[in-house]
Amino acid sequence: MLEPVWQQLDPKNARHLVEAGIPCVKRMGLKVIVMEPRRVELLMPLKGNENHIGIMYAGALFAVAEIPGGALHLTTFDVSRYVPVIKHMDIRFRRPAVTDVTIAVELSQEEVDRVNRELEAQGKSDFVLHGEVKDTAGNVVAVTVATYQARRMA
């Protein structure tokens, strides 16, 4: 089930993998702004992602809020042994997004330590990311709570 792109990951290619590793997301034009251990910041362009009333499609807002889990996994956990999956997403759409949008998400070192302990002990561990998707004026357009599971590769 695992694709070669993931198994052969070179950390230098992590940014490219986030932007282009999932064709669906690549077609949306997602861009990495910051990608470092425990912190990522991503951008979703409005262009190409408009909906039936000219605002950003909810699915593009979902994607920019969902991808941080995988991006943080890439920068923070042992990608040679573990792969991330999403278990749950709660996303509240607060106002129309009429510009590009960004999201910045962090994991504390304490959380990273807990996840690593659980991965060693059980081969899997859940972690939760709280996100705010903002437009270029700083308005919050969506608020998200996403639960991921890092798990040992099959």
Next chain:
Amino acid sequence: MLEPVWQQLDPKNARHLVEAGIPCVKRMGLKVIVMEPRRVELLMPLKGNENHIGIMYAGALFAVAEIPGGALHLTTFDVSRYVPVIKHMDIRFRRPAVTDVTIAVELSQEEVDRVNRELEAQGKSDFVLHGEVKDTAGNVVAVTVATYQARRMA
């Protein structure tokens, strides 16, 4: 803010609008199976929507679970006066989707009557759709609760 495609909607074109009205969704290859008043059934193909581990990307599952709100709006409410927006989505990913997936969603006549009463009285009304996204074997791959608002066009 409203795009001509929505304002000039011909009911005969409703199916095309659902499949192709939002470029992001068109690129995913969403297909309408059933589209009638109070009931829609949609399909999302696996092909083109795989993620980093070869299963359907969560964002494509989101889309097939989110679009029913707009599709039901098209078949059920007065699209010459009201437009739908999504307010909230809770989506739980239950198992990997390794085939095309479908979702069937219904609104009761009582719900439709309530929404129409509120639209007349207040110009807006919320409605909630409960969905199960299933693979071709009938396994539930995602469970969703989505809240939409129908509102008078600006």
